Amino acid sequence: MTKYKLFYLFAFLLISFSNLVAQDSSRSWSIGLNSSSVLYSEKDGPVVGGRYIGIIPGVSLSKYIGNKMTVSFGISKSIQDPQKYVSGDANINYELFNPEYKLRIYALGGISIINLLETGLTLNLGGGGTLWITDRFGLNGQLMYKLNALGGDFQRSHIFATAGIVYSLQLGGSSSRIWERNH
DSSP states (O other): OOHHHHHHHHHHHHHHTOOOOOSSSSSOEEEEEEEEEEEOOTTTHHHHTOSEEEEEEEEEEEEEEETTEEEEEEEEEEOSOSSOOEEEEEEEEEESSOTTSSEEEEEEEEEEEESGGGOEEEEEEEEEEEEESSSSEEEEEEEEEEEEEEOTTTOOOEEEEEEEEEEEEOOSOOSSOGGGSOO
16 A cells, blocks of 8 residues: 555544534534436437436535434536536435434435536435444435426436435534533
């Protein structure tokens, strides 16, 4: 291993084991990096230029708004793929179980704008989950069906799958004392 790889590995491990609580009402923001796949039906694939699109990277920003709900925004863009795919997503996630659990499973609904110059508006329905590995880092997976609402000839309904990592941010001071936090 080169010295740079060792440095990055050490920095990642150091940050990973920090002793802070994951996304909740006092640490309500998180940011994510992900990889995505787009799948069109056999019928719609030829219309949009192919059935499969790989996307690396995608970026997301989420805010826990309370009552088991999170609002999330994401941007995804195909790179080195003959098909042009740029998506801006806005979703509301509803956690199906207790939001204090390490594994947070949710249902989601929202909208996306795809390929701004050749606008396709989709309605999003789906679900996913985040497994918080540490108090700051989690693994996230999500599956959405993007239903073509206003796409004309440029966009079709499709499946959008995402896998990535999320990082819980603490902006500002904590409202709880260190001994009152759940560890």
